Amino acid sequence: MNLSPHHPRFLSLKTRDDLVKAVASGLVAPQGLIAQGRGEAFDYLIGERTMPTASIATLAAVALLLEAKSPVISVNGNAAALAGKEIVNLASTVSASIEVNLFHRTLDREKLIARHLKNFGAKEILGVGSAASKTIGGISSPRAKVDPNGIGKADVVLIPLEDGDRAQALENQGKRVIAIDLNPMSRTSQVASVTIVDNLVRAIPALIESSRKMKKLPQSQLEKYISSFNNERNLANAIEQIVQYLQGWIKN
């Protein structure tokens, strides 16, 4: 790209260029760029930093992951492109499986994402091609197809960059959904058990760090993190922080 490093938004433009390249290589669907834009807008509204409410949600999320019998991290193209290495690291830290689950599903992209994650050390990637043989009701997109050995039998599913449709369907199946979503008002955010309102590229490293510390905690303490967490209240606090940011722009 013919862009001067003196442009005031150089870094942000650089990240965009990287994602555009991931589209060219087939890792990210073109629609993934639109999702990135939506995320950018909300990230801007939270000051492009991790809010205290996100840190609180991260602790509850880690407790859920560590307590889970069959935790699964669901990955799409954007998640793989933006935080592939970190997702593999997190999965290993909390002993979770990784499953590819795409809204704009093609076998080529599924394989590409699996290879991308394996390059970062992942041993097995679930949900590729015919492995996604189970159908979850209530989802009117190709995301309904899941791996019976992954999301199909999972009790906790971490879904970064999600659509509300599926988050609701998974919760309806009795699974606990952990969402990473920059929009605290999205259906995904509202229906998840734990919503981390933060940018994926900050949220996953924070999850890894907390997982390492909390692994040593007794079960009773992990359960306290879960029982004391109120997602509705936490989301309201996140919205309140955005309101405060916006009010700073209103000069009287």
Next chain:
Amino acid sequence: MNLSPHHPRFLSLKTRDDLVKAVASGLVAPQGLIAQGRGEAFDYLIGERTMPTASIATLAAVALLLEAKSPVISVNGNAAALAGKEIVNLASTVSASIEVNLFHRTLDREKLIARHLKNFGAKEILGVGSAASKTIGGISSPRAKVDPNGIGKADVVLIPLEDGDRAQALENQGKRVIAIDLNPMSRTSQVASVTIVDNLVRAIPALIESSRKMKKLPQSQLEKYISSFNNERNLANAIEQIVQYLQGWIKN
């Protein structure tokens, strides 16, 4: 796209698909999809409807366009794809020139956009290739290049979907900038003379409608619309409306 019309966001997803096709045809740069996503997020925050503050800005914008000696509408790929027909219609109504001005500039895309607009009846499209021979200072992107017969000599420039860099540079040159931008806090919004905080696909038809009515007004009345308009106050009102929307989400 393999998507059920029962999906709760079917229409929004359909629009996204149309823009993805415009990328495939070369009309829109891939980065344009990211811009679309940012717009979507802010559109969501204003309730996906034209706010009263946008209607007030539209009146001031039309007065500026009708009063101008050499008004120019600057067009990029997204604007052409989303509202090409309406932009040609508006240009004809207010006797403005149309100039192609791209952030991700290629001669192919410039020609494609020009042809696209000519299909809708535009007679001349400025700024294509070597016609953009003048350089405007203070812009560290290919957008610095403008047509001496268009933006180069314009007194009023309508810039839908803009970057703040150029909006500032044009204002510094003594040109009055009319911005259409869904983010009331963006640099573009903040530095423009008149900012319409609205979705392009709603804003351009509203500009056409008001232009038709206001064309009959005497100059003194047009000048009143301009002198009574305060962009800073109007933007603060737009932000205030977003705050009210957000507060509706906070359940106590």
